[in-house]
Amino acid sequence: MLKLRRIAVDTHRENIAYLSRTCGQYHAEEFLALAKVEVIADSHRIQATLNIVDDPVLLGPDELGLSEEAFRLFGRGAGTPVAIAHPRPVDSLEMVRAKIQGRALNAGEYAAVVRDIAALRYSKMEIAAFLVACAGFMTTEEVLHLTRAMAGVGHCLEWDHKLVVDKHCIGGIPGNRTSMIVVPLVMAHGLTIPKTSSRAITSPAGTADTMEVLARVDIGTDEMRAIVEKIGGCLVWGGRVNLSPADDVMITVERPLGIDTREQMVASILSKKLTAGARHLVLDIPVGPTAKVRSHEDAVRLRKLFEYVAGELGLPVEVMITDGSQPIGRGIGPVLEARDVLAVLRNQPDAPADLRDRSLLLAGRIIEADPGVKGGQGIARARTLLETGAGMRAMEQIIEAQGPPPGPPPGNGSPLLEPAGAGYELLAPRDGIVQGIDCLRIARVARMAGAPAFKGAGVDLLKKTGDAVRKGEPLYRIHAALSSDLGFAAELAAQDSGYRFNGTAT
Amino acid sequence: MLKLRRIAVDTHRENIAYLSRTCGQYHAEEFLALAKVEVIADSHRIQATLNIVDDPVLLGPDELGLSEEAFRLFGRGAGTPVAIAHPRPVDSLEMVRAKIQGRALNAGEYAAVVRDIAALRYSKMEIAAFLVACAGFMTTEEVLHLTRAMAGVGHCLEWDHKLVVDKHCIGGIPGNRTSMIVVPLVMAHGLTIPKTSSRAITSPAGTADTMEVLARVDIGTDEMRAIVEKIGGCLVWGGRVNLSPADDVMITVERPLGIDTREQMVASILSKKLTAGARHLVLDIPVGPTAKVRSHEDAVRLRKLFEYVAGELGLPVEVMITDGSQPIGRGIGPVLEARDVLAVLRNQPDAPADLRDRSLLLAGRIIEADPGVKGGQGIARARTLLETGAGMRAMEQIIEAQGPPPGPPPGNGSPLLEPAGAGYELLAPRDGIVQGIDCLRIARVARMAGAPAFKGAGVDLLKKTGDAVRKGEPLYRIHAALSSDLGFAAELAAQDSGYRFNGTAT
Incomplete structure (x- = not known):
């Protein structure tokens, strides 16, 4: 021995x-x-x-x-x-081999595979084999089986309330921090919304990163439950809640491989919403030339897949196809985004209108899950809650319940809610009207500037689509904690600002 | 820093x-x-x-x-x-993603992927993604591109001789040690045959393991070249020769995943034969219910793929579809197989006829690559070389040139060429005629008995297909160095001997 x-x-x-x-x-x-x-x-x-x-x-x-x-x-x-x-063969790997050979797997087979993945019985290469085989071909029934299997191994939250609602955006649009406005508004209306969010993986910020500027988000299941029972909502990081352990494992292979199929997206999102105990879900699918979904046709196909699977699982879902042609709000990066969110919640006149309008639209739809609200009246109710300050008060409740965020990481000298550094301005190379802003490019510049590792780093957009710009006017300001990061980000921005004028690349 | x-x-x-x-x-x-x-x-x-x-x-x-x-x-x-x-993106991974999405890759794309795999720029999960995507769909042109790419990163051997020949068996049949007879016979005829073989991975012995009972096989490229220049042939382990580095890397993912497609097999084998400098290749494809290829139809399809790719690469190939319905020879495991090989080369009357006949057939075909040998006369020439002892003398030359094998590994007390232990006999449960022997089962029992880690371990078959057996007569003898191994192997054999009588399972 x-x-x-x-x-x-x-x-x-x-x-x-x-x-x-x-x-x-x-x-x-x-x-x-x-x-x-x-x-x-x-x-x-x-x-x-x-x-x-x-x-x-x-x-x-x-x-x-x-x-x-x-x-x-x-x-x-x-x-x-x-x-x-020698390892006893993991039986479910036979099913992976069958999938590689092009067979559709049944519910029991998906359950076996997912159980073994969640229990870490698969090596990374075995998980890759499963995911790539699925990427090759999957029936809609298989997506349902996979979703159910993933939810089946999750840690389920149960709520006494009937009106537990949730929202989710498929991501890809920088600055799209609607959750931090929608959750307080929905709470203020009186619905229960136990929101978990992710941290950035390849983007400059996830909602969890941005919320962490204001409050602690690294919160376990029991504490989350206590907070939600008390105040009706939360904005925590999903990483400690263990809603979909199989998804947590699969993502460690999907990300490096860049596998991002509709089928995996649907299974991942819906399995987490199911275990989170949601009884009504609003889904945001932004469409744009640099968004995750590039065409309205693709968005509709994705919507139908979400509707089919959620429907079979008994989860009412409302899918909203939204404009993803440019970043939302002005700030890209945790501190800059948190500033925008607070500006909206505080009804500041300089608050970004697109972030406010998108949030009201989503909050309104969710509020209509309340049988007491008439169809079409949700958005008015959301606007009232925002304008009366009820939304901001709900956010203050969340911040108080979740507690203060941890101190800044070593090397990050920027005080809370202050952008890092003085900022470097990227100037317009010509006169023109902004036709579009490349989400991927802006995200890359913000990431290069140090977001989200440095909370204050990122990009502050000074012009948006439709704005008139004169040559030499600043398009955006890059904030970085390290001068080397600032240099790299400025260089990247100089190569291609991400802005398109009058249909011509700058 | x-x-x-x-x-x-x-x-x-x-x-x-x-x-x-x-x-x-x-x-x-x-x-x-x-x-x-x-x-x-x-x-x-x-x-x-x-x-x-x-x-x-x-x-x-x-x-x-x-x-x-x-x-x-x-x-x-x-x-x-x-x-x-953060890693700079490995560009060729974009091609893997394209392959996942179902696109056929061109020659340049395969070259890029294979170059990066050989240089260890892919993680295991990335290699798995590539292999599974290929397993899903590959055109014959793609197999050609892959083969050429794999050969392109290999260490090429070049020979002054024109008549450099090679043989290969796709494997899967225990005891099938024809190489150790074919190579000496072909050498004795005067052709050059620089043979590299593999060690067992999941089988009880590879040719390299069995040859290692008689001589050192862990030989590098320069020494191998010197040996072949001097005596016209060798029987070395391929692991040090680096013929197909990309294959060496891919196999570390294919084996654990159990991916064993025709396309990968063809690319793997032909890339190695190309870099080994072969100008004529004889390929052995055994077909049987427990062989790698299960039907004649599948064998023909595989043959055509080999012929197409080898033809495009300018390598004359002759594919022989042979009987793979039972193990070849009597011994399964390095020492037991080496004993059979020497019995054939020494023309001993008790030498296994099937091993001798198969070896003569293959050697005869290879010898016919010599323009001086008339078509159909190769087998007679091979038989003459065997019966006159020229084959055994060539084997002695190989043994002398390669030098003595290393000492037995720790814990292996069995002297050279002696089976381990006294042996445990598996007795026939009934009277009958042997109808077939399960290659996979016998391999598993031999492996469980300790082969090839213990050279003397394995299975000695006492009855073959067509033999009449009486209840209580021994079917085979299990040899093991450790009593625990013997117990496990005997237990496995007792559950299912692998023998079929008169069409009924025992």
Whole structure:
């Protein structure tokens, strides 16, 4: 038997086992062909990808190491005697092979695959095989099976209230922080809205990053439940709530591979909304030349898939196809976006009108889930709640309930709600009318400037579509905490500002 | 800057970078989204999958670790100051995404993908994505492009001789060690045959494992070339010859995933034969109910694909579709198979006839590549070379040139060419005529008995198809070095012997 040892390495949702090449009891290379081993202590078993160690300081010849998460999942203490064996085949991988060969899988098969993925029984390459096989071909019934399977392994929230509502945007539009306005308005109306959001992965900010400028968002399930029971809503990071553990694992493969299919999107979003206990969902699909969905036709196809799957799952969904031709609001980056959100909630005259109008539209639709509100009256009610300050008061309740945000990360000297640095202005190269703003380009510049790692970094848009611009006028201001970041971002912006004038590229 | 450190972990053809979570210069989690980082020292750059370290003994906050092979590829010493950055996109991954979406790739695109795979620029999940996308759909032209691309990154052997021949079997039939008889016979005839073989991955023995009972096989390119120039042939392990580095990387994903498509098989085999400098190739495709190819129809389809691709590449190929309905010879496992091979080469009366006949058939076809040999006369020439002992003398030349095998691995007490242990006999459960022997089952029993890790372990078949058996007579003998292995193998055999009698399962 080998002695179990915890290897303090975070291998990002993949179980890794470490075995010495000079191990006297097992020929380490024997296990390499299948890449995985099974680690066994009595009735405890775990499968892990094998790494072979050649340094006795890292691992002795009589030791078997497990990476952090694997060690925790295995649940036995350091020093526990363990054996290793060739892994018992993970049965559901047969279904992945069938999918690779082009077969449609049934509900039970998706349940088996998803259960094993959520339990970290798949290596990254096995998850990639499943996702790519699905990307090749999936029936709408399969999307339903996958969604149900993903919800089935999630941590379900249950609410006493009947009117638990939710909203979701498929993303891709910088500055689109409607959730931070919609949630307070819907709460102020009296509906329950337990909103979880993501952090940025490749974008300059997720709603969780921006909300974190104002309040703590790293909140677990129990605390979230207590907050929602008390005040009717929240704006927390979804990463601790564990709504869709299979999705959390799959995303670690989808992102690096750039797999972003309609089918995966629908399964991912709806599985999380189901486990979050939503009884009514409003979905925002922005369409534009640089948005995730590029044509109205694609948006309608996506809408129908959402409606089919949600309908089969008994979740009333309302899909809104919105304008995604440019960023929303002015600020791109956590602090700049939080400033815009507060400007709307405080009814400041300089508040970005597009962010306010989009938020009112969405909040209005959600409010109409209340049987007491007449059809078409939701938006007026939302506007009243905003203008009377009820929305801002609800936001203050959320901030108080969730508590203050953590201190700025090391190296980030910018005070709360202050953009980083003095800012670098990108000037218009010509006179013209702004015809469109490239969402991807602006996001890249803001990211390069340091968002969201530096909360105050990002881009502040000074001109939007339809604005008249004179040569030499600033189009946007880049804020960065580090001068090197500012240089890179300014260089990127100089190559291509992302602005289009009168239909001609600058 | 961080200080470079070698982390003595063999991560099996995947570059891994280790970064401390408490690193003051980089937020390690920032890089997790894309899973990879780029490590930079001056003009040196390498991309690696990121693991985050939480133990200062493993890695200091000012250090950047690289796994063994990555450290070697990076080529800078420990302590070198390095920076890390988000990885520059590997351009060829765009082609993988196109392939996922169902597009046929052209020659240049395959060349780009294969070049990056061979240079370890793909993570395992990215390789899996490419392979699964290819498994979904590939035109015959694409197989040609892939094969050419794989050969293009290989280490090419060039020979002065015109008549460089080669043979290959697609595998799957236990005991099928024809190469060890064909190569000496072809050498004895005077043709050049630089044969490289694989070690077992999931089978009880590869030709390299069995040859290693008689001689050293772990031989590099230069030494192999010298041996072949001197004696006209060799029987070495392909792992050190680096004929198809892209294949070596892809196989580390194909095997665990169980992806075994015709297209990959053709590209893998032909790319290696091209770089080995073969000018004439004989291919053996065994067909049987438990072989890799299950029907004559499938075999013909595979034959045509081989012929098309080899033809376009200017490599004359002769495909032989052979009987794969049972194992070949008697012994399954390195020592037992080596015993059979020597029995044939020594013309012993008890030599397995099927191994001899199959070897003569293949050797005869190869010998006919010699313009001086009349069509149909090759097999007679091969038989003469065998019966006069010229084949055995050529084998002795090979053994002398390659040198003695390494000592037995620790724990393997069996002397050379002696089966391990006294053996456990599996008895016939009934009277009958053997109708067929399950290749997969017999391979599994031999593997469970310890082959090929223990050279003397394996299965010795005492009855073959067509033999009359009486109840209680031994069907085969299981040899194992460890009593636990013997127990597991005997248990497996007791559940299902792999023998079929008169068409009825035992």
